[in-house]
Amino acid sequence: MKKSSKKWLSLLSIMALGNLTPINILAADSTSVEETSIETQAVKSDDSTTTESSNEGTSKVEYASEYLEKYQEQGVNFEEYGFVWGDEFEGDQLNRDDWNVELHEPGWVNEEWQEYIDDEKVLQVNDGKLVIQPVKESVDGQDLYYSGRVNTQNKQNFKYGFFEAKVRVPKGQGYLPAFWLMSADENVYGQWPRCGEIDIMEIHGSDTTKSYGTIHYGNPHRESQGEMQLTKGDFNEEYHIFALEWLPGKINWFVDGQLIHSESEWYSKTEGQGEITYPAPFDSEFYVILNLAVGGSWVGYPDDSTEFEGQSFDIDYVRVYQKETYDENVKKPLQEFTAREADESGNYIVNGDFSESEELLDEDNWVFLTTQGGEAEASIADNQLSINTTSAGEVDYSVQLVQANLPMEQNYQYQVSFTAWSDQERLVKVNLTGPDNGYIRYFEEQELELTSEPQMFEFEFTMNEASDENGRLEFNLGAYDEASPFYLKGVSVKRLEKTEASDTAESKTVLSDGNYVYNGKFQEGDYHIGFWQWDGGSIEEAISPLEDGRRLIIAGGKESTLMQEQLPLDAGVEYEISLDIEAEEDFTLKGKIGESTFELPVEKGLNPYRYSFTLEENQIDNTDLILNFDNVNEVRVDNVKVQENRLIKNGSFDAGLTGYNTFIDASANATVVVDSLNEDNAADFTIYNTGDQAWKIQLIQEQVPLIKGKTYRLTFKAKSSVDRSIMYALQRDGKADDVWTTYLPEQIVPLKADYQEYSYEFAMEEPDDLQAMLSISLGAVEDKVIEQEHRVVIDDIELEEVN
Template sequence: MESGKKCRWILGIITIGLSIMTGCGGGKLEQTEEKMEDIEVETLTNDTMKEPQNTVEDNPWQIEGYELLWQDEFEGNMLDTSIWNYELREPGWTNNELQEYTASEENVFVRDGKLVLKAIKTIDENGNDYYTSGKITTQNKKDFMYGKVSVSAKAPEGQGLWPAIWMMPTDESYYGQWPKCGEIDIMEVLGNEVNTAYGTIHYGEPHAEQQGKWVLTEGTFADDFHEYSVEWEPGEMRFYIDGNLYHTVNDWFSAVAGEDDKPYPAPFNQTFFVQLNLAVGGNWPGNPDETTNFEKAEFEVDYVRVYQKSEYDMNVTKPQQELRQPTEDGNYIYNGDFAESEDLSDDMNWHFLLAQNGEGSAEIKDGQLVITSLQEGDVDYSVQLVQAKLPMIKGNKYRISFDAYASQDRDIVICVSAPTAGWIRYFPDTTVTLSTEWQTYDFEFEMEEKDDPNGRLEFNLGHRGSTADVYLKNVRVEQM
């Protein structure tokens, strides 16, 4: 289509004659260099679009500005296989998850107008715990490009339970295997933290991600049904929970290592499909324990509704990266001298964090920051001080410096991480031994990865065998 024109969108379903692919990250397709070199953004041509199908009129589920593309209200007594596929997977297929995904009616069924994905714990022939669960997809049945997806669901509660509503591209190989192909996570809830829901996109090489979260002030996502939505447009995605906008992204990329980025908005300019699943265990939630009640391990879905606008403006450009400017003396750390007594619980400048059984507090006073640990926690970031939004530019050299001491001799770990680029390290995790006297510490490094406006300086005090207080002042990150 001509550049700058708007394309008239279908009200029916974009149908693509593709063979069934596996989910991204677990696929076995090989991507040839020749195919990647020939890639053009052609998924948006008239060849991939069909004539309008049935128009939805006076639909009670209609929303302003959109036409209903397809829906499932789960009103029957069994899964509608004209919409959904069962995805069968062995344990450990991805993310070190424990479950086997089956097509059993015990794991996937419709009850009282709700889809139920149920995780079941049994004992295998060797006497070990064995888990089964359900995963369904719309791949090659209800694929679409751009629109609004709304899902009403109720999450299960329990350590190691991990429900998800997410989207993957129909043709995973078009831009390359995960994460180059892209992924849209509309909802993820950890069963041990059911007051918090996450919306995330994954993309790029190296792996990059942008994640937002919504925390309930009352109740949990396991108490009742909540509506999780994403509005996916050519140059922006907006994530909602119960109509509340909590996460907006408009800057992403797809690339093969060592090559230029594919034309924006790749990889999110191709058809995707919807997936629903309930995982057990895995890298993020951790495994179930004795507190997990599998009698109630059910992920319930009331409806899935997908809408499209009648037209989308395809003439989008990638936003210019806004790089944080240093202070007048060249320091990229704001309030590095701790002259201001700021709120350490927000995301402005310094941020103090606790995780995984870490306990403690932090305070700015008398031109220094004091971190008091009550419990060291299970990981290095259990007690953590960070400052984000540090511009890291490929090829530049940087110096980190700070003054520090502790109430007793102890270690801390520092690094410059990449929270939106797969948590890779621009400056590696480095152990620093503190004494009871002020000392100045100085480190230099060269940025070797893709430009990133969101590097993060970290001071990690957790899981170091000590809860001794740590004192900091004169923190600097400067370009050499």
């Protein structure tokens, strides 16, 4: 990030320079006007102040905020802040030294309609404003939509700060203007949402009196959102200032100087792996984004009332202030689980006997919902709830009955019971989800067959996820061929016993990336050294900062030992230990796993090191990993792994889905399990809708090492219950920069009802890539959409060197 060569002026220092100038401030209700005196040497316009400073021969401008005093009143210490970067959008074109223009096809994210293009018809700078203009064109009878999206990635990145933008938004169904921040490098903590997202301002064009401020994080996805409702005025009719203060361990949102939301609770975690040390993911560099989406799964879509002429997203300025230093030694707030009381019978469901009539369309107790083509009516009478469906809609939740605010406490067993029936045979899907936790399912979804005879259904599950005060019971009735009635009574959710396993320390298992070492990247636990025992100096200073990659530092020329106890290894399996070491001089690393010892000659510089080993049956009682660094100076260690010595990890699926990620786009519909009942452990996809593109359902393994000049053979077997094809490839992992170089070109193969073996041999002609990605795509291959329920099974994936 570019900083002034002079010492930063705090905003309060700017105020003390002399020559008072009255500044008009738009109040939060958008009608009243206050006068505040802000000292200035030069006035840019009626809403900003400037001072000139030297920056290697260029002019740099310092700006004070219009809402300086309001921010201070609400706890913002502006004495510590200085202006570091901004854009007032003067001139007649976008400053490409600061901004990137993004290009994306329609549907790239959130099922949006617009194509993002680099064209003056959607991106203009004039009259001191950046104007993002939505455009609708009709070509051969088809409506096409265009818009603009700009960002500062790798040109202006920021870690912490105070961010402001003065904007006016478009009005119209389907518009979603946004001022927000994204991680500059998703490789630090992983792909969204693990990397984090900070939305400073989002406004629905259908209601331009309400703004939203949100953070997204975690895996599964979680969010925290605040909102601000104008009592007078309109975000479309006048300019308003949206701001965010981002501190280590706290984020505050402001609209027109008014604090609307604060948050300190978040995390970065990958399912099946550990939780990164707080305040991750919001302790790495982020960049600024301004965009105008047209349509999408959250905001809805343009209709006949949506106007394009005269509607635009206008940005007067963007400004960023920072402190010279930040104290990152913060602790995650303790989260207390406060479960509401159940009724006398222990039932957490309110009105589970349907003795009381309810509105059903409000947000209290039972709530009835329809969407995406679902049409139905619900009513309560005679101690039962009835739903009559006239159109089943496109997805299972097109017709849905829910009750939220159910406390789900980790490590407890729960019992769900109810009685249901219909006038004829039909299906209903039942699950208990976490709407604040990415709608994660707390037990495997139940698909139940109903008849005309009332049946009582009862099942139990253990709450294995983190405690959640807002669990939600769902009955999903949409997307069925027969839109037959649904009747329900006697609904109960009760907490049973605490599981025995919860009272003992959790035993180690292989992590989801195939690593048997916990915290091998030194990002977890207190001081980022969780799970390790370290005898080498101050534990507080053992791990280097994020800017250095968070690596273990060995220094001082004395004997140092790094140890992790009880890796969950088995006898007879060939493993490989690998780690990256940067050394100032040559030395010998002495290691030990259980009773197996090894020595690795380490050379000066940064290099990867590997050692293969197999434990005998009499060695697995002791599987401690010990690394000895004797009398070394300035050594840094990272990426410690112990994995099966295979290019593809867990190709047999004997360890479940360990080593794999599965992706199912919101527009597709599928589930995946490892089937050990009907198969000898295999990835089993049940697909209800492929979506409209091949990548919308995927089985993925990352970090596949490929070496230039070597020849490889990939083999696997697969089958399908319907005639269809799948596509597979080995390619560069392009999540961070959108570069997806293929090493094994995309191959399309037809599946049959019985297993067929598929094989492809290729030479690695590109530079070494130790983090390549295997992707098997099960969506709409060759644009063939399949809405018929079917099953695809994949097993025995293997990648081997031919030469």
